[in-house]
Amino acid sequence: MSKTTWKAGTMLYPAPLALVSCGDRPENYNIITIAWAGTLCSEPPMAYISVRPSRYSHELIKQTGEFVINLPSAKLARATDYCGVKSGREVDKFTHLKLTAVKAEQVKAPLIDECPLSIECRVTEIKPLGSHDMFMAQVLAIHADNKYLDKKSGALDLRAADLICYSHGKYYALGKQLGFFGYSIRKKKR
Numbered sequence: 001m002s003k004t005t006w007k008a009g010t011m012l013y014p015a016p017l018a019l020v021s022c023g024d025r026p027e028n029y030n031i032i033t034i035a036w037a038g039t040l041c042s043e044p045p046m047a048y049i050s051v052r053p054s055r056y057s058h059e060l061i062k063q064t065g066e067f068v069i070n071l072p073s074a075k076l077a078r079a080t081d082y083c084g085v086k087s088g089r090e091v092d093k094f095t096h097l098k099l100t101a102v103k104a105e106q107v108k109a110p111l112i113d114e115c116p117l118s119i120e121c122r123v124t125e126i127k128p129l130g131s132h133d134m135f136m137a138q139v140l141a142i143h144a145d146n147k148y149l150d151k152k153s154g155a156l157d158l159r160a161a162d163l164i165c166y167s168h169g170k171y172y173a174l175g176k177q178l179g180f181f182g183y184s185i186r187k188k189k190r
């Protein structure tokens with residue numbers, strides 16, 4: 001295989017796309033698009049987002065110590081881009097995009113009602129890394145749109161939620177399912 005080598009940079013793709021909502025009252029509610037986000041730990045459940053100190057949301061999250069990670073579906077792709085190019089210092093993104101801020105259970109930051117999944121988070125540590133500060137956070141509650149829950153078992157059908165991801169400057173819908181956890185070693189039924 002012939003390969004080209006570049007200097008160090010960011011190339012860990014695909015990355016998740018999150019609409020992170022923050023603020024502690026309707027007057028300062030805001031949304032920032034975040035691709036540098038992920039799971040840190042299963043038990044206790046912890047997640048992180050990395051945010052540049054210049055962002056308005058950085059100020060809000062640092063002040064309140066809380067945020068919500070909302071996962072957008074494909075029909076929110078345009079809104080996701082908008083929240084990543086416009087600052088809450090200039091525009092009320094909830095109003096402009098006609099998104100609905102819903103009261104969360106554990107934190108003052110709002111849930112975005114139109115997103116299929118919302119993850120309430122409380123900051124446990126802020127780690128300055130360079131261009132970005134990493135907000136490490138404890139996951140306090142998860143909200144799923146009932147539309148994606150099996151009526152009998154309550155199982156979440158995440159595929160039906162039509163989530164999107166970010167890869168090298170572009171937005172993508174998820175593709176076809178290739179397997180499931182552990183399928184490579186599962187014995188075939190005869």
Ligand SMILES: Cc1cc2nc3c(=O)[nH]c(=O)nc-3n(C[C@H](O)[C@H](O)[C@H](O)COP(=O)(O)O)c2cc1C
Pocket residue numbers: 030031032033034035036037050051052054055056057058080081083084085086087088089132166
């Ligand atoms: C696809 C995409 C991903 C982004 N990911 C991040 C990120 O992980 N961290 C960050 O600080 N900014 C990220 N941004 C930029 C912010 O979303 C953008 O600067 C936004 O306007 C900040 O809003 P605010 O000033 O209201 O907080 C991203 C933008 C886009 C379009």
